[in-house]
Amino acid sequence: SNNSGNSNNSGNSNNSGNSNNSGNSNNSGNSDSNNNGRTKNILLIGNTHFYFHSLATHIRAIQSYCILYLLEKLKNEYKKKYLQNVYVILCGDFNTNFDSEVFSFFEGKNINSNSDLWLDSKLFKEEYQNLDKYPNILDLKKNNNNNNNNNNNNNNNNDNNNNSNNNNNNNNNKTKKQFDDNTSDVSKDIESNVTNGPFLNRKQFLPLYSAYKKGDITYTNWNNNFIEVLDYIFVSPEFKIKKKLKGLNKNEFNKYKGLVSPIHPSDHLPIAVEIEL
Structure with a gap:
């Protein structure tokens, strides 16, 4: 003042x-x-x-x-x-x-x-409880380094490269499915329950x-x-x-x-x- x-x-x-x-x-x-x-x-x-x-x-x-x-x-x-x-x-x-x-x-x-604003508390809580279910920055960096090493080691092996790419795609699809499933569960939970504050x-x-x-x-x-x-x-x-x-x-x-x-x-x-x- x-x-x-x-x-x-x-x-x-x-x-x-x-x-x-x-x-x-x-x-x-x-x-x-x-x-x-x-x-x-x-x-x-x-x-x-x-x-x-x-x-x-x-x-x-x-x-x-x-x-x-x-x-x-x-x-x-x-x-x-x-x-x-x-x-x-x-x-x-x-x-x-x-x-x-x-x-x-x-x-x-x-x-x-x-x-309705109290519903945010459930979403907020679920988001933080589920953080450990998804890859963090260190995991992503580690996977990226592993992918680079695999690519360098398998430059002359097209079959191995194809297998590695397929595995990576499968892992990515698995992670996406886990995220979608968890998100769907949270949405259903919120729709079926009233959160009072x-x-x-x-x-x-x-x-x-x-x-x-x-x-x-x-x-x-x-x-x-x-x-x-x-x-x-x-x-x-x-x-x-x-x-x-x-x-x-x-x-x-x-x-x-x-x-x-x-x-x-x-x-x-x-x-x-x-x-x-």
């Missing part, structure tokens, strides 16, 4: 967690000399980076619950200590899009125990809303064929959004197939808003 010392109480916030608040207030509770040493508004600033995995929506839901729990706890502590209003700015890479239940949870909607009650925590709405920006992350908005700034409802930093034209990055390029060093775009209390 950067206090500019200006007399108004507008501020800038971006997804790195930086905020400048001209009302001289941050989460340590600075006091105003013109107010008999009493603290003015308290500003809590949070920054986070949620888990990335595509099958981990359930983890991001729990991460959302945890960070809101902590913010609620801090808010109550500071409000009790300083007897002043406490406002929140939460920024970060949430690895979730506008249409997800995680985003809706931040904006006030509960997550039910029978939500915890009920996440959003109403017990402080209210927030996203400074960016769907359509304000087309993407903040672009990696090959994955193009999505993943980064957000959530603020207390008392804040008014004055200005928003627009995104970049997608055409500028078409030839690079993503954001990481000679003209942009990151796979995420920065976002920023000017807010007023």
